[in-house]
Amino acid sequence: MKVVNWAKLNNNEKIKVLKRSEESNDTNLQTTVAEIIQQVRNKGDSALIEYAQKFDKANLSSLSVSRQEFAAASANLSEQEKQAIISAAENIRYFHKQSAPKGFEYEKDGINLGKMYRPIDKVGLYVPGGSAPLVSTLLMLAIPASIANCPTKVLTTPPNSKGKIAPAILFAASICGIDNIYKAGGAQAIAAMAFGTQTIPKVHKIFGPGNKFVTEAKIQVSQAIGGAALDMPAGPSEVLVIADIDANATFVASDLLAQAEHDKDAHVILVTTCKDLVNKVLDEIKHQSEYLSRKNIITHSLSKSSIIVASSIDECFMISNQYAPEHLILHIANAKESLNLVQNAGSVFVGQYSPESIGDYASGTNHVLPTYGYSNMYSGLDTIAFMKAISFQQVSAEGIKHIGPVVETLANLEGLDAHKNAVTVRLESLK
Amino acid sequence: MKVVNWAKLNNNEKIKVLKRSEESNDTNLQTTVAEIIQQVRNKGDSALIEYAQKFDKANLSSLSVSRQEFAAASANLSEQEKQAIISAAENIRYFHKQSAPKGFEYEKDGINLGKMYRPIDKVGLYVPGGSAPLVSTLLMLAIPASIANCPTKVLTTPPNSKGKIAPAILFAASICGIDNIYKAGGAQAIAAMAFGTQTIPKVHKIFGPGNKFVTEAKIQVSQAIGGAALDMPAGPSEVLVIADIDANATFVASDLLAQAEHDKDAHVILVTTCKDLVNKVLDEIKHQSEYLSRKNIITHSLSKSSIIVASSIDECFMISNQYAPEHLILHIANAKESLNLVQNAGSVFVGQYSPESIGDYASGTNHVLPTYGYSNMYSGLDTIAFMKAISFQQVSAEGIKHIGPVVETLANLEGLDAHKNAVTVRLESLK
Numbered sequence: 001m002k003v004v005n006w007a008k009l010n011n012n013e014k015i016k017v018l019k020r021s022e023e024s025n026d027t028n029l030q031t032t033v034a035e036i037i038q039q040v041r042n043k044g045d046s047a048l049i050e051y052a053q054k055f056d057k058a059n060l061s062s063l064s065v066s067r068q069e070f071a072a073a074s075a076n077l078s079e080q081e082k083q084a085i086i087s088a089a090e091n092i093r094y095f096h097k098q099s100a101p102k103g104f105e106y107e108k109d110g111i112n113l114g115k116m117y118r119p120i121d122k123v124g125l126y127v128p129g130g131s132a133p134l135v136s137t138l139l140m141l142a143i144p145a146s147i148a149n150c151p152t153k154v155l156t157t158p159p160n161s162k163g164k165i166a167p168a169i170l171f172a173a174s175i176c177g178i179d180n181i182y183k184a185g186g187a188q189a190i191a192a193m194a195f196g197t198q199t200i201p202k203v204h205k206i207f208g209p210g211n212k213f214v215t216e217a218k219i220q221v222s223q224a225i226g227g228a229a230l231d232m233p234a235g236p237s238e239v240l241v242i243a244d245i246d247a248n249a250t251f252v253a254s255d256l257l258a259q260a261e262h263d264k265d266a267h268v269i270l271v272t273t274c275k276d277l278v279n280k281v282l283d284e285i286k287h288q289s290e291y292l293s294r295k296n297i298i299t300h301s302l303s304k305s306s307i308i309v310a311s312s313i314d315e316c317f318m319i320s321n322q323y324a325p326e327h328l329i330l331h332i333a334n335a336k337e338s339l340n341l342v343q344n345a346g347s348v349f350v351g352q353y354s355p356e357s358i359g360d361y362a363s364g365t366n367h368v369l370p371t372y373g374y375s376n377m378y379s380g381l382d383t384i385a386f387m388k389a390i391s392f393q394q395v396s397a398e399g400i401k402h403i404g405p406v407v408e409t410l411a412n413l414e415g416l417d418a419h420k421n422a423v424t425v426r427l428e429s430l431k
Numbered sequence: 432m433k434v435v436n437w438a439k440l441n442n443n444e445k446i447k448v449l450k451r452s453e454e455s456n457d458t459n460l461q462t463t464v465a466e467i468i469q470q471v472r473n474k475g476d477s478a479l480i481e482y483a484q485k486f487d488k489a490n491l492s493s494l495s496v497s498r499q500e501f502a503a504a505s506a507n508l509s510e511q512e513k514q515a516i517i518s519a520a521e522n523i524r525y526f527h528k529q530s531a532p533k534g535f536e537y538e539k540d541g542i543n544l545g546k547m548y549r550p551i552d553k554v555g556l557y558v559p560g561g562s563a564p565l566v567s568t569l570l571m572l573a574i575p576a577s578i579a580n581c582p583t584k585v586l587t588t589p590p591n592s593k594g595k596i597a598p599a600i601l602f603a604a605s606i607c608g609i610d611n612i613y614k615a616g617g618a619q620a621i622a623a624m625a626f627g628t629q630t631i632p633k634v635h636k637i638f639g640p641g642n643k644f645v646t647e648a649k650i651q652v653s654q655a656i657g658g659a660a661l662d663m664p665a666g667p668s669e670v671l672v673i674a675d676i677d678a679n680a681t682f683v684a685s686d687l688l689a690q691a692e693h694d695k696d697a698h699v700i701l702v703t704t705c706k707d708l709v710n711k712v713l714d715e716i717k718h719q720s721e722y723l724s725r726k727n728i729i730t731h732s733l734s735k736s737s738i739i740v741a742s743s744i745d746e747c748f749m750i751s752n753q754y755a756p757e758h759l760i761l762h763i764a765n766a767k768e769s770l771n772l773v774q775n776a777g778s779v780f781v782g783q784y785s786p787e788s789i790g791d792y793a794s795g796t797n798h799v800l801p802t803y804g805y806s807n808m809y810s811g812l813d814t815i816a817f818m819k820a821i822s823f824q825q826v827s828a829e830g831i832k833h834i835g836p837v838v839e840t841l842a843n844l845e846g847l848d849a850h851k852n853a854v855t856v857r858l859e860s861l862k
């Protein structure tokens with residue numbers, strides 16, 4: 001990790017040290033993904049079965065997970081694993097119920113008005129595959145979709161080379177009430193959910209993280225006529241840690257390492273007011289990474305990451321707000337009070353006993369969060385993303401007498417006399 | 432207007448009668464807009480001044496609205512006009528305060544967690560020009576931005592050929608606390624707000640309706656690296672009216688006409704259970720449109736619109752939910768109770784005294800709403816769109832003892848041992 005002193009950087013250097021790896025418009029990627037989407041639109045299920053063979057090395061006789069596969073899942077997990085999934089689900093459910101949006105209604109000057117929330121009718125959930133079953137991602141998508149009460153929840157996830165889905169995924173799906181699971185991954189899964197195939201229902205909005213093919217496919221289908229909306233733009237995962245003189249170097253190092261193991265593009269920044277902490281943390285990183293299985297990935301992502309020495313806690317937060325991190329961890333005195341200083345972040349982990357992995361798995365908050373500086377203007381995933389708001393207004397005869405003339409004047413100002421007329425004919429009838 | 436009987440249509444005909452005018456990928460439009468954006472990025476203010484000359488026929492010495500221009504605005508409006516703007520603003524402010532999202536916090540098993548909301552730091556508001564000053568659009572954008580407390584609010588709107596902004600716009604801006612108004616319209620205004628120029632500050636998110644150039648520019652800058660997010664996708668404005676046997680044909684016709692005058696692509700649908708109402712409404716449309724100034728536009732948009740005769744109120748709502756209208760007007764008995772049947776709509780106008788123009792101007796609800804079927808998955812504009820949510824969690828020593836083992840088990844299942852390690856080092860320290 002590069003160590004820099006913020007006060008000694010010029011403006012360009014400051015921008016550079018907070019810069020994520022450049023995302024470029026990769027036209028090869030765009031073309032490849034566009035072709036996959038077109039194939040799925042043209043050929044439906046059979047394209048998915050071909051891609052499963054090509055990309056997942058799986059021979060599928062059916063895209064759907066069978067009842068038997070669901071039933072077998074539970075037997076393939078230990079009691080401890082099942083209990084852990086159940087506990088995490090419980091906490092996530094509790095948080096997402098608290099955060100579910102509530103409608104309201106009031107009466108003012110003869111008008112009754114308010115807002116009501118409705119679930120999105122058909123939602124698509126994407127759980128990436130890869131080296132391990134991302135059971136936590138399934139919980140983070142399926143639980144808010146189920147609290148929102150979306151009638152159709154379609155889940156796609158890539159099969160392994162035996163054409164199977166990991167038992168932990170199936171078990172977690174069962175306890176979330178998801179029974180439509182399809183064996184499809186990558187851009188082809190996104191295309192299938194956006195446009196529908198013989199087996200996979202078309203959805204209105206697609207949720208979930210994924211590699212660059214998945215991300216590009218989500219963008220392309222969101223722009224296509226008749227496609228599907230996406231949850232939020234996505235980039236590599238990232239953390240910014242703020243630490244002061246009392247921070248525990250062991251804990252700080254463990255937090256930087258946890259982020260760094262995600263993938264080679266993961267971005268890790270430590271901002272500290274305490275120069276003496278820097279070497280302690282670097283030593284701890286060296287020590288702890290010795291016994292971590294994803295050491296190679298960690299080494300790669302840390303090589304592009306930085307430690308910034310700042311002159312005050314206020315400056316630390318200024319730097320953090322400028323960076324707008326996905327995850328922000330506070331190893332500082334009065335951490336809770338400092339939440340006031342946070343303007344941009346996906347999720348904040350407050351104090352020494354709050355590692356990011358708590359929120360990744362089990363505290364209850366959602367782990368699908370805005371990356372790549374998007375916490376400037378986007379929120380993390382939550383129940384509301386699976387719903388939409390509808391406003392309403394009911395005007396009484398008294399109400400239109402009261403507000404009608406205001407509307408007439410404004411419609412007149414804008415030169416829209418049919419708008420004015422719609423009020424006038426009603427006022428006339430009440431004379 | 433075409434009159435059809437729903438029961439007699441086959442599936443394809445049903446789809447066709449609810450179909451909006453086809454949006455095509457217009458590559459000419461895309462190229463033109465991309466060039467404008469590039470010019471603004473390269474040349475900044477001077478590109479804006481050139482475009483103002485080219486598109487608005489205005490010679491601008493400055494892009495900013497001066498203090499003098501602001502001060503003069505009030506004198507150029509009647510008391511009635513000013514009072515109408517103030518009344519509307521008051522109602523809009525009241526609604527958007529009610530709907531502002533509230534953070535929450537709770538304690539569970541040794542973890543304190545919750546959610547807080549923060550304004551988006553820099554927002555861009557676009558108010559279209561055209562034949563008349565859209566003062567109502569200014570209110571709909573500026574008021575939620577000010578309730579959200581966004582520190583930087585940038586407003587662009589095209590000047591008239593004298594290089595001026597309409598007094599009503601300036602007056603409304605003043606009462607909303609907007610003092611950064613810039614004379615720029617079209618794709619060039621969107622580019623300026625997304626990337627910044629010498630005069631116009633760069634923003635993080637851009638709000639507001641516009642013509643196809645504005646809409647295309649919003650899409651392009653939202654996809655560009657370092658660009659700006661957009662509020663929602665946009666298409667032509669539309670209304671679906673449900674009417675039963677007791678509906679007042681005069682009122683129904685006035686509502687269809689108000690929507691039809693927006694522009695030639697506006698889409699208007701009447702769904703009714705009462706066959707006898709159809710001719711009464713058509714007669715009223717003929718009668719009322721005689722004295723409306725935008726009769727040509729109305730004739731054009733009504734020529735592509737339909738009246739659907741349905742067999743029950745439930746069927747009317749089924750059709751409406753399938754269409755997913757921007758505006759839904761209910762001219763039926765027990766209209767308020769029927770809100771339960773509404774699944775997809777931007778805003779609902781309940782009962783005979785609730786014309787859409789009430790909500791367009793002054794009831795308090797927002798008039799920036801999802802069009803083109805997007806009410807399936809998008810909400811109308813509201814205070815929350817100017818904010819983002821940040822979740823947080825603070826785990827106590829007791830809390831990590833409780834939840835730590837769950838996290839260790841799940842991290843193990845996913846093969847992420849640095850995630851597990853971040854918990855383990857903390858649990859070890861507490862032994």
